[in-house]
Amino acid sequence: MGDIYLDNNATTRVEPEVVEAMLPFFTEQFGNPSSMHSFGNQVGRAIVDARKKVQALLGAAHDSEIIFTSCGTESDSTAILSALRCQPERREIIITTVEHPAVLTLCEHLEKDGYTIHRLKVDGKGRLDLKEYASLLSERVAIVSVMWANNETGTLFPVVEMAEMAHAAGVMFHTDAVQAVGKLPIDLKHTKIDMLSLSGHKLHAPKGIGVLYLRRGCRYRPLLRGGHQERGRRAGTENAASIVALGKACEMAMEYMSFENTEVRRLRDHLERGILAQVPNAFVTGDPDNRLPNTCNIAFEYIEGEAILLLLNKAGIAASSGSACTSGSLEPSHVMRAMGIPYTAAHGTVRFSLSRHNTLEEMDRVIAAVPPIVAQLRKLSPYWGENGPVEEPEKAFAPTYA
């Protein structure tokens, strides 16, 4: 029995076909695509081909709208900083409280430089208030950056609609679609989205390759200046092998799109129902009716996530947690806090994220493994009695807070 990998929102396994496609670019196809000779030529053609495959997966109108970058984080930074540089008179940015640190941390930094950051709040299920959003759109806003799907809960934001609203107000719109690409059908040419970030390693391509989609005609300033690579929009010799790999991964993602939304979704639902049926005081976080087909985030009350992960890991199951301790911070995940999940539950959230490689048999093994782990930890918990939470847990156990 092999180990079970349920942490695909963190990163995915590179498909064997993808590895095969990229290998020649380390050996015989080592040329620089900018070179005049045939060594470089072939590599250049492979990159053209890969760009078309990314274009197809995103439903972009033109292949020139695809800019290869080094990762999702670089794409996010490029998009936001570009919008600020193009429009120096606009000094406000709209994001959400639950963005990935790639956006949040950058914006915190910009705030210190004097920019005004509006962070849209979410409700208990992680949903936005579009009225609040509409009221913030103005000619002072340089860019809106809202993720398509949340990495922790899988909750989807209505980015297509939000991009329309931004467009109507004359404001640039960027979406961090790192978790959405490959899991949801996307057709950018029929949206008003100006910029989109994706990251290869979330869709079975290698780590260290990303894309910034830049709508034709959208004003733009590069982050890295230098050579003419990517039409001068992202200088630096192309990561040819990884670009080819990403092309192949995008092609495969197209083929598996309906599978992700039927089979993978079924497995996820089976896992979730199986766990909730057996474990009391556990609930799904985020919006169960509107989320990625592969993601399930469960809060186990009165126990702590890192402890759960360590025991799961011992049972050969890989998942992740929004607990403070897994990140080394003292606070539980900002996503859980933004949704108002109580601390006693927020620390015990576990994210199971599937891929097309998971099986029903694996789900059943996880369903069998989780209840005893939760019970074992609850036995150690001061908030838990013989058969359930102690009455009024917050009162029965009221430690002196440090």
Add this chain to the structure above:
Amino acid sequence: MWDYSDKVKEHFFNPRNAGAVVEPNAVGEVGSISCGDALRLTLKVDPDSDVILDAGFQTFGCGSAIASSSALTEMVKGMKVEEALKITNQDIADFLDGLPPEKMHCSVMGREALAAAIANYRGEEWSDDHEEGALICKCFGIDAHMIEEVVRANDLSTVEQVTNYTKAGGGCSSCHEGIEEILFKVLAEREDLAPECIAEPEPVAAAPVEPEPARPAAMTNLQRIRRIEQVIEMLRPRLQADHGDVELVDVDGKTVYVNMKGACAGCQMASMTLGGIQQRLMEELGEFVRVMPASAQQSQPAVSRGH
């Protein structure tokens, strides 16, 4: 995943003394639910000999919190109360062959629970005497609280000074922004305390680490602004060589507003350039100042956090 020692893993997977002891006569409850840790320690102490006969723990927390609790109960069993009180959090960490720096607070919690339980046994009131801040410098394990104390006590105003006093910031440099934030906060507080004193430099309590030659004994507001002007004039030729320029717009307390011009305006390196000007001004003035683009001045009051 954390790099836990085998001993930590062993105590986590097979915790000793889990659960409460029967009829305890010493109970300590400490923790902080916001950082995901809470611990109840129950002891059975022989009232005649003061020897701890039995110990049990209940912990809401991560792997190392559970392991620290388990280790603590093993360590104290058979000890006399006075002896047990001598256990430090470092002793608990050592018993476990070490803890990652981010996890040292788990051992601190164990020590506090023990102190609380013994106070309870003796019928005393226990109060938490320790304050812990967020870990700022991972290289040297220095937290925000410690840095703040040292900055206050010694009137520090630059990252280099903080490094000289605490080591924090002397390694990989990743914590410099965090240290600067603490400096900014403390200095802003000082200003609040004495709003009329903006014109006067902060009195230097402790001997500064480095000599600060450029700093006259007492500058008037006007002298201070002139000095700022001079420094900026000094820096202009270098920026002009890069087809940029800078102009002083306003000085508001600790904040110096400038206009970046030419190639500098809107350049993505602008914030780095601002940082450089800030560093130079601080060196010359011997006090902490923040350099901001003038365009930020109007939008300042509007800064909103959508929380």
